[in-house]
Amino acid sequence: MTLTTVSENRAFGGVQGVYRHASAATGTDMTFSVYVPPHAAGASLPVLWYLSGLTCTHANVTEKGEFRRACAEAGVIFIAPDTSPRGEGVADDPAYDFGQGAGFYVDATEAPWAPHFAMRSYIEDELPALIAAHFPADMARQGITGHSMGGHGALTIALRNPDRYACVSAFAPIAAPGQVPWGEKALSGYLGDDRHLWRAHDAVALIEDGARLPELLVDVGDADPFLEQLRPDLLEAACATAGIALTLRRQPGYDHSYYFISTFMAEHVGWHAERLAR
Amino acid sequence: MTLTTVSENRAFGGVQGVYRHASAATGTDMTFSVYVPPHAAGASLPVLWYLSGLTCTHANVTEKGEFRRACAEAGVIFIAPDTSPRGEGVADDPAYDFGQGAGFYVDATEAPWAPHFAMRSYIEDELPALIAAHFPADMARQGITGHSMGGHGALTIALRNPDRYACVSAFAPIAAPGQVPWGEKALSGYLGDDRHLWRAHDAVALIEDGARLPELLVDVGDADPFLEQLRPDLLEAACATAGIALTLRRQPGYDHSYYFISTFMAEHVGWHAERLAR
Numbered sequence: 204m205t206l207t208t209v210s211e212n213r214a215f216g217g218v219q220g221v222y223r224h225a226s227a228a229t230g231t232d233m234t235f236s237v238y239v240p241p242h243a244a245g246a247s248l249p250v251l252w253y254l255s256g257l258t259c260t261h262a263n264v265t266e267k268g269e270f271r272r273a274c275a276e277a278g279v280i281f282i283a284p285d286t287s288p289r290g291e292g293v294a295d296d297p298a299y300d301f302g303q304g305a306g307f308y309v310d311a312t313e314a315p316w317a318p319h320f321a322m323r324s325y326i327e328d329e330l331p332a333l334i335a336a337h338f339p340a341d342m343a344r345q346g347i348t349g350h351s352m353g354g355h356g357a358l359t360i361a362l363r364n365p366d367r368y369a370c371v372s373a374f375a376p377i378a379a380p381g382q383v384p385w386g387e388k389a390l391s392g393y394l395g396d397d398r399h400l401w402r403a404h405d406a407v408a409l410i411e412d413g414a415r416l417p418e419l420l421v422d423v424g425d426a427d428p429f430l431e432q433l434r435p436d437l438l439e440a441a442c443a444t445a446g447i448a449l450t451l452r453r454q455p456g457y458d459h460s461y462y463f464i465s466t467f468m469a470e471h472v473g474w475h476a477e478r479l480a481r
Numbered sequence: 482m483t484l485t486t487v488s489e490n491r492a493f494g495g496v497q498g499v500y501r502h503a504s505a506a507t508g509t510d511m512t513f514s515v516y517v518p519p520h521a522a523g524a525s526l527p528v529l530w531y532l533s534g535l536t537c538t539h540a541n542v543t544e545k546g547e548f549r550r551a552c553a554e555a556g557v558i559f560i561a562p563d564t565s566p567r568g569e570g571v572a573d574d575p576a577y578d579f580g581q582g583a584g585f586y587v588d589a590t591e592a593p594w595a596p597h598f599a600m601r602s603y604i605e606d607e608l609p610a611l612i613a614a615h616f617p618a619d620m621a622r623q624g625i626t627g628h629s630m631g632g633h634g635a636l637t638i639a640l641r642n643p644d645r646y647a648c649v650s651a652f653a654p655i656a657a658p659g660q661v662p663w664g665e666k667a668l669s670g671y672l673g674d675d676r677h678l679w680r681a682h683d684a685v686a687l688i689e690d691g692a693r694l695p696e697l698l699v700d701v702g703d704a705d706p707f708l709e710q711l712r713p714d715l716l717e718a719a720c721a722t723a724g725i726a727l728t729l730r731r732q733p734g735y736d737h738s739y740y741f742i743s744t745f746m747a748e749h750v751g752w753h754a755e756r757l758a759r
Contacts, residue, residue, distance in 0.1 A: 466549075
């Protein structure tokens with residue numbers, strides 16, 4: 204597994220890197236960013252995954268997320284993957300909410316997406332192995348978070364892999380994609396019309412079907428213009444029924460942007476770091 | 482003086498705004514950003530100006546500068562102007578270091594720049610009046626900083642207006658533009674070939690000619706690829722001769738990017754806030 208260094212910059216005493224590799228899962232080159240905080244030689248550090256939202260690449264959170272100070276203080280590696288395969292020969296759609304930039308963290312089974320849109324396998328299997336091989340990461344201590352479509356990704360991946368992540372949080376996640384326009388479009392497009400197959404990619408449905416997490420931290424702005432797509436109320440109800448300790452914070456006046464995310468990022472990093480401490 | 486709101490987003494308890502207005506100084510529309518931290522009704526807050534570098538608009542530092550947490554904690558308004566006039570009918574040059582995006586904070590006297598390139602008047606006179614009229618700003622408590630070309634702007638504007646700014650700092654400033662390629666190109670292009678006229682726009686020359694500041698904080702990365710354009714050594718020598726208390730920190734491993742700026746931004750905001758406290 205060869206890794207190409209796109210860029211490395213000193214930041215907050217550590218290194219913010221951007222890397223590219225040929226992905227077997229997607230059959231394309233994939234780019235991701237990793238922030239490695241200052242650390243003692245030979246140290247093995249906990250990892251926080253951040254999955255991004257619609258239209259984003261690794262770059263949005265890397266530039267605007269304001270996670271590095273908190274990660275440097277807590278000694279946490281921060282990983283930001285891309286949101287879909289990209290490039291010539293990869294299927295796309297002119298809409299912002301489907302196709303490239305909108306992989307929804309599923310392995311597509313439908314044409315024309317199936318050949319490359321394998322973001323579930325990429326995030327669950329291929330990229331963790333690459334991180335373990337190339338960075339000073341303690342893969343026994345992983346947390347996961349994400350924003351919007353990436354919040355959906357974080358919740359569903361964690362619910363399907365309950366032993367892998369010690370802690371899970373999200374910013375404005377699409378909590379019930381099977382019940383909202385963004386999700387119905389993406390899941391039907393990538394997975395077909397059998398809604399039973401969508402349930403493994405829907406946090407609320409996974410919880411209804413028995414998946415469990417010990418606790419969950421979710422921030423959402425009460426001025427978010429996409430609340431009808433996010434449905435934090437459905438997540439709240441599902442967690443209440445299932446006995447999942449959800450801390451849902453409706454942040455007054457905040458919207459869906461990185462101004463919202465960056466405001467609460469340090470709290471999320473700190474929350475994960477507490478749970479990832481040895 | 483009418484102000485158009487381009488965007489306002491809640492961030493760190495305050496409001497990050499972007500605004501546009503018809504500038505009399507430049508004869509164009511100008512865009513700038515203002516972060517107003519949380520504050521008591523009727524409060525009048527100190528102001529920190531941040532002047533940006535080559536190729537930048539207000540947006541670079543607004544998105545990548547990581548100043549909002551520190552400004553919210555200290556109660557400081559943060560203002561980020563554009564770096565030149567822009568638009569149709571405004572002269573430009575294909576180079577990244579001249580023309581639009583590269584105004585160098587001078588009032589151009591040479592053709593074709595003179596009609597619109599009046600960034601000195603814009604930053605020194607017009608924009609402060611606009612800020613005073615539209616924001617809860619205490620204009621008796623102003624500090625100024627900037628990066629690269631904007632560090633040059635911050636230093637020269639402060640040296641020419643020693644009673645206006647209580648505190649001055651810079652990130653990787655072009656300290657002696659009259660002696661380096663970036664500055665020679667810009668100052669000759671905007672002001673003509675009489676080098677005596679350049680001295681009012683050259684921090685080292687201004688200090689040599691008698692301008693004074695009580696103290697100065699400058700950070701520069703020792704891995705900055707543009708050190709030959711920045712010449713912190715000349716600033717250090719001029720300050721030593723003049724008795725200006727310069728704190729020059731050569732930050733090991735840091736480059737010229739916003740990864741460098743954002744790392745030290747909170748320290749600069751805090752340094753200014755201490756000096757701007759009532």
